[in-house]
Amino acid sequence: MEPLSGVVITSREIYDAVVRLTGRVDVLIEQQGEARHDIADHESRLRSLERARWPLPALSVLIALGSLGYVLLGR
Numbered sequence: 864m865e866p867l868s869g870v871v872i873t874s875r876e877i878y879d880a881v882v883r884l885t886g887r888v889d890v891l892i893e894q895q896g897e898a899r900h901d902i903a904d905h906e907s908r909l910r911s912l913e914r915a916r917w918p919l920p921a922l923s924v925l926i927a928l929g930s931l932g933y934v935l936l937g938r
């Protein structure tokens with residue numbers, strides 16, 4: 864069998880390339896896990912902010928209704 868264009872790739876080179884790729888995949892898997900943790904943390908922070916903000920519109924409506932009632936009944 865004649866090599867293509869004089870290029871010869873040994874089994875050792877293939878093995879080394881697979882080992883490098885495996886290491887890179889391991890790093891990507893680790894980074895993806897960290898990103899998933901960060902996303903969950905941000906999601907919980909957003910949810911807590913949303914829970915803390917809902918009383919503000921309700922409070923403003925109550926104040927407006929109270930003011931309206933005071934003006935209408937106070938006369």
